[in-house]
Amino acid sequence: MKRRTLAKVATALTGCAVVASCAGAGAIGSGDNTITVAIVSNSQMEDAIDLSAEFEKDHPDTDLRFVSLSENEARAKITVSTAMGGGEFDIVMISNYETPQWAENGWLTNLQPYIDKTEGYDSDDFIPSVRKSLSYKGDMYSVPFYGESSFLMYRKDLFEQAGLTMPEKPTWDDVRGFAKALHDPDANMSGICLRGKPGWGEVLAPLDTVINTAGGRWFDEDWNAELDSPEVRDAVTGYVDLVRDYGEPGAATAGFGECATQFSQGNAAMWYDATSAVSTVEDPEASKVAGKVGYAPAPVIDTDHAGWLYTWSLGIPETTEDKQAAWDFVAWMTDKDYMKLVGNELGWARVPPGSRNSTYEIPQYADVSKAFGDITLESIANADPENPTTKPVPYTGVQFLTIPEFQDLGTRVSQQISAAIAGKTSVDDALDQSQQYAETVGETYQEK
Structure with a gap:
């Protein structure tokens, strides 16, 4: 898609054209060169901000300015800035949805030359499917901070007390039965936590995996x-x-962050979400359930696997003036040594997972990841963005469609689903409206 077309999509989505005035920011350091980093406010990213003083010790002339945004805000505002060539951000946190499309449009700096000349960076160490998802014509245009698939987390202690056994490969019927048995609102215990918050990267992420494994698709x-x-x-x-019968209170406004809090504080018996959640769930300083959690593959219906493939990554817009300074920080935050820094300073459970194979070879991390390390890698390896469902599709992507229009289409559909979870509309009405949105997009591709 051309810059002007996607810019219109992005502007319609965010409703905020002046990005810098809409985002909260924090500056660190007092150097002469300011590098502005737009970053998602998940826990692992907040850790990076806290540790960034270590980077500045070796780069005293660089002043890091962080713009920390929620997932929905980040997607919208970063898209507007990059699409319009505004230059507000020198480094942007994006994903495998944006990277190949923006690389094709010429909006991102080709990072391969920087990677190749950075001693010890070792991009071959990145998990192959994650690296491929961030590449265009064989070159990487963003590099992964962490990678993830999805799996089912469950309280082993509660299952044992109730005489329940999690199958090696659970189905969604199994999950519903377990949720019903363990749901106890009087004890502040939800049977399961599931995202219901609007956003193509919120409620649609887990829901699309259910649609896929049930044999559904967005387009034929x-x-x-x-x-x-x-x-x-x-x-x-x-x-x-x-989620209405056995899910968390206020499910229609609950996203990844809210479910992470509910589950880690012991208020949900199960949680289906990103494999990267382990950084919160298994952190003994932040989680009441650390060491009590079991992990199972993404629940299925008619497919062998259902997990998604996603990575939060760092890219450098073409508008960035000092690309070398920007790369220096990107490399620091995604290097092997950063994983060791997090482990030594904050605890090994908080190491960003799913990006580098070598992370799982660090003895301390291998020890804390015994319960979830293998299943994380297996889930990432089994994700198939090119064949996400049981029938052929004209798009790629498991929990999203890799087309520019999905940023707006997915958001609109997610709002309908969230309204159904809130009881403001029926599922039938929500899907009828969503079908109209999708037909409009589909027609534009039929005309090509």
């Missing part, structure tokens, strides 16, 4: 929308009913 091979198909209706109905 001819770009005919299929959000009103029986498979999609069954999948969405099952998800909405599950």
Whole structure:
């Protein structure tokens, strides 16, 4: 998509054209060269901000300015800035959704020359599927801070007390049965925590994996929308009913962060979400359930696997003036040594997972990741963005569609789903409206 077209999509999504005035920021250091970093406010990223003084010790002329944003804000505002060539950010936290598209558009700096000349950086150490997802024509245009798939987390102690056994490969019917058995609102215990918050990267992330494994799809091979198909209706109905019957309070406004809090504080028996959640769940200083959690693959219906593939990564917009200074920080935050810094300073459970194979070879991390390390790597390896569902599709992506329009389309559809979770509309009405949105997008591809 051309810059002007995607810029319109992004502006419609965010409703905030002046990015810098909309974001809160914090400056560190007093150097002559200011590098502004737009970063997502997840726990691992907040750790990076806290540790960034270590970078500044070796780069006294660099002043780091962080703009920390929630996931939805980050996606919208970073897209606007990059699409418009505004230059507000020198480094942007993006994902495998944006990277290949923006690289094709010429919006991102090709990082491969910087990678190749940085001694010891070792991009071959990145998990292959993660590296591939951040590459365009064989070169990396962003580098992973952490990588993830999705899996089911469950309280082993509660399952044992209730006489329940988690299968090696659970189905969504299994999950519903477990949630029903363990749901106890009087004891402040939800059977399961599931995202319900609007946002293509919030509620649609787990929900799309359910749609996929149920045999649903957004479009058929001819770009005919299929959000009103029986498979999609069954999948969405099952998800909405599950979270309404046995999910967390206020589910329609709960995203990754809210579920991380609910589960780690002992208020949910299960949580289906990103494998990167272990950095919070297994942190003994922040989690009441550390050491009590079991891990199972993403629940399935009609497929062998259902986990997604995602990575939060760092890229450098083409508008960045001092690309070398920006790369120096990007390299620091995604290097092997950073993993050891986090482990030694903050605790090994807080090391960003899923980006480098060598992370799992560090003895201290191998020890703390016994319960989740293997299943994390297996889930990432089994994710198949090119064949996400049981039928052929014209797009790639498991929990998103790698087309520019999905930023807006996914947001609109997610709002309908969230409204159904809140009880403001029915699933049928939500999908009927979503189908209309998808048909509009599909028609533009049929015309090409």
